[in-house]
Amino acid sequence: MATRTVSITSVMVESKVEEIVRFTIHQRIQHILMIVSFTMLAFTGLPQKFNTWGVSEWWVNFLGGIEMVRNLHRFFAVVLLADAVYHIVYIFGGMAIRKQPLPLSMIPSLKDFQGMYQEIRYFVGLSREEPQYDRFNWREKFDYWAVFWGTPILGISGLILMFPVQVTRFLPGTAVPMAMIAHSDEAFLAVAWIFGSHLFFTHLSPGVFPLNKSIFTGRIPVTRLQEEHPLEWKRIQAALAVAQPEAVAVAVEAVPENITVPENIAVEAELPGNPDALPKTPNNPPNEIA
Amino acid sequence: MKLLLGLALAAILLVIGYFTFFTSPVLALDEKGCLQCHNKPDIKKTTQQGQVISLFVNEKELDASAHRFIDCDQCHSKPHDTPAVPTKITSAEKCGACHQYERKLHRESIHGQSLIRGEEGAANCVDCHSNALTPHSVVRVLSPESPAYRRNIADTCDRCHGNEKLMTSYGILEKTYESYMRSYHGKVQTLAKDDLRKLNMATCTNCHGVHDIKKAKDPTSKVGSLANLKEACAQCHAGADENFARSFIGHEEASLKSNPAIYYIERGFLLLTASVVAGGLIVTTLAFVHYTWRRPKK
Numbered sequence: 001m002a003t004r005t006v007s008i009t010s011v012m013v014e015s016k017v018e019e020i021v022r023f024t025i026h027q028r029i030q031h032i033l034m035i036v037s038f039t040m041l042a043f044t045g046l047p048q049k050f051n052t053w054g055v056s057e058w059w060v061n062f063l064g065g066i067e068m069v070r071n072l073h074r075f076f077a078v079v080l081l082a083d084a085v086y087h088i089v090y091i092f093g094g095m096a097i098r099k100q101p102l103p104l105s106m107i108p109s110l111k112d113f114q115g116m117y118q119e120i121r122y123f124v125g126l127s128r129e130e131p132q133y134d135r136f137n138w139r140e141k142f143d144y145w146a147v148f149w150g151t152p153i154l155g156i157s158g159l160i161l162m163f164p165v166q167v168t169r170f171l172p173g174t175a176v177p178m179a180m181i182a183h184s185d186e187a188f189l190a191v192a193w194i195f196g197s198h199l200f201f202t203h204l205s206p207g208v209f210p211l212n213k214s215i216f217t218g219r220i221p222v223t224r225l226q227e228e229h230p231l232e233w234k235r236i237q238a239a240l241a242v243a244q245p246e247a248v249a250v251a252v253e254a255v256p257e258n259i260t261v262p263e264n265i266a267v268e269a270e271l272p273g274n275p276d277a278l279p280k281t282p283n284n285p286p287n288e289i290a
Numbered sequence: 291m292k293l294l295l296g297l298a299l300a301a302i303l304l305v306i307g308y309f310t311f312f313t314s315p316v317l318a319l320d321e322k323g324c325l326q327c328h329n330k331p332d333i334k335k336t337t338q339q340g341q342v343i344s345l346f347v348n349e350k351e352l353d354a355s356a357h358r359f360i361d362c363d364q365c366h367s368k369p370h371d372t373p374a375v376p377t378k379i380t381s382a383e384k385c386g387a388c389h390q391y392e393r394k395l396h397r398e399s400i401h402g403q404s405l406i407r408g409e410e411g412a413a414n415c416v417d418c419h420s421n422a423l424t425p426h427s428v429v430r431v432l433s434p435e436s437p438a439y440r441r442n443i444a445d446t447c448d449r450c451h452g453n454e455k456l457m458t459s460y461g462i463l464e465k466t467y468e469s470y471m472r473s474y475h476g477k478v479q480t481l482a483k484d485d486l487r488k489l490n491m492a493t494c495t496n497c498h499g500v501h502d503i504k505k506a507k508d509p510t511s512k513v514g515s516l517a518n519l520k521e522a523c524a525q526c527h528a529g530a531d532e533n534f535a536r537s538f539i540g541h542e543e544a545s546l547k548s549n550p551a552i553y554y555i556e557r558g559f560l561l562l563t564a565s566v567v568a569g570g571l572i573v574t575t576l577a578f579v580h581y582t583w584r585r586p587k588k
Contacts, residue, residue, distance in 0.1 A: 047481065048477055048481070051471070051476075051477040051480045051481050052471065052480055056480075056481060057480065057481055057483060060481045060482070061484070061485075065482060065485050065487065065488070066478055066481045066482040066485065066488060067487065067488070069481075119573075120573065120576060122580075123573075123576035123577050123579070123580040124576060124580075125580075125584060139573075146566070161474075164527070164534060164537060165527050165528070165529050165530050165531075165534050166529075168531070168533045168534040168536070168537055169531070169533070172533065172536065173533050173534060173535065173536025173537035173538075174536065174537065174539065174549075174551055174552060175537070176534075176537035177537060177539050177544075177552055178551070178552060178555050180474075181552070181555050181556050181559055182555065182559060185559035185560065185562070185563045186559065186563070188563055188567075189562065189563040189566050189567060192563075192566075192567040192570065193566060193567070193570050196567070196570050196571060196574055197570035197571075197573065197574045200574045200577070200578070201574070201577065205577065205581060206581050
């Protein structure tokens with residue numbers, strides 16, 4: 001292969017940048033742990049909530065009896081709590097050790113409410129304009145923060161229900177019935193949201209149906225990024241335009257089909273919007289080009 | 291050889307067939323032949339008070355009952371010279387002739403005390419031990435069809451305690467069955483109906499007692515005071531203290547008056563759950579409708 005010197009913009013014109021890395025390996029592992037533990041918790045918790053339904057009894061017997069169901073529930077609860085700790089360590093440990101920026105793009109803002117309003121207008125047909133989202137849209141932020149508030153509620157109330165005798169040594173007795181209400185309702189909320197809304201928007205909406213592989217591969221096709229997160233895509237383009245063209249060319253050389261920007265490329269750009277969504281330091285580009 | 295095999299097979303079939311079709315069921319003893327008349331469904335008599343009462347004894351039930359080998363005159367000492375129709379308390383006394391320990395406990399219990407006062411609504415022996423409410427169909431407690439079998443106890447109590455009219459007349463307003471089924475004790479009862487390993491899970495009698503059930507407000511009751519309740523909890527929950535016993539907030543539904551903290555928690559979570567679930571459903575439905583019918587063709 002002959003050595004070519006191409007600027008990054010021309011690479012994109014030739015649409016050779018096909019995928020962008022959207023999730024790091026840690027984020028992907030965290031989400032897979034979450035999928036497994038959450039699903040198993042739902043399957044072992046729901047029959048306990050809806051205990052009077054005939055199908056619950058059948059399902060509990062199928063799994064090996066109520067004692068097995070409760071033990072499974074506790075085991076996967078520990079997995080989920082460990083996952084939550086992993087996430088916190090990843091965020092703050094990453095800031096301390098790897099000098100990652102705090103992911104401010106996940107913080108809810110007025111824009112999210114505007115996005116929600118605009119999207120509902122668009123769905124109903126009052127507006128022909130689709131809302132323009134940045135790195136995360138309002139639904140994705142809600143998914144994240146619902147887990148963020150739900151995990152401590154479910155974790156703490158679950159531990160109270162798991163050790164009622166020990167917990168009431170230092171907490172008032174009413175903590176136990178309160179924990180039962182909180183656990184039962186919050187869990188139902190989580191299951192209803194995930195199975196009712198999250199799965200629909202991530203897997204069943206046009207463009208991704210039948211399966212959105214992004215969370216498993218960590219990559220998102222540029223075409224879909226353009227459509228779903230246009231503002232983020234614009235900022236990535238702007239950043240790439242000022243990246244050192246020679247270095248990119250080397251990468252193009254090495255992997256013609258699958259262009260990778262190596263970690264030693266300095267990408268420095270004055271960008272509008274959220275600064276953390278794009279790399280500031282050479283070592284930690286959250287959005288590498290793949 | 292073939293002949294021998296054939297013969298052996300025929301013999302086996304014959305034996306199986308014999309035991310399948312020609313075995314007789316266990317029959318009640320009935321030494322005096324009482325059932326010759328009393329097994330007729332229409333046998334009845336008119337008492338001195340002019341009351342028509344049935345004298346029918348269901349032979350099938352009797353054959354399966356725990357009392358099938360006890361002769362009739364053990365309880366009916368002068369069968370054709372009975373002065374008065376038995377009341378709930380007199381028939382309980384009859385049972386007590388043999389079951390003396392249970393009789394003593396029952397007489398001191400709230401059920402026995404109410405019967406002695408002449409209140410026919412209270413439970414006597416057969417109310418909990420017989421499905422047909424007669425001593426002739428009492429089956430052993432360990433038999434799964436017995437109403438006093440551990441798994442059936444909650445339903446048996448609910449026969450009367452689910453009767454709102456009867457309970458209101460005693461001032462018992464709590465929906466005891468529903469609140470029990472909402473608790474983990476009740477949940478296990480419904481989810482492990484056929485799981486013998488879970489037969490020991492707490493049911494009504496574990497906290498309230500069996501034959502010696504007292505009014506819940508009675509200080510001598512097993513649940514009458516926090517100290518007693520703690521003992522009841524500690525039967526299963528090793529190390530339970532009085533604060534743990536406080537975690538039982540009663541069979542009453544939490545209301546603003548009875549338990550404001552629980553009431554607010556309940557309402558708050560209901561509001562949160564309902565709004566999030568409703569919001570999610572609305573957005574998802576709108577998106578689904580939009581993607582299905584309105585999405586412009588490219």
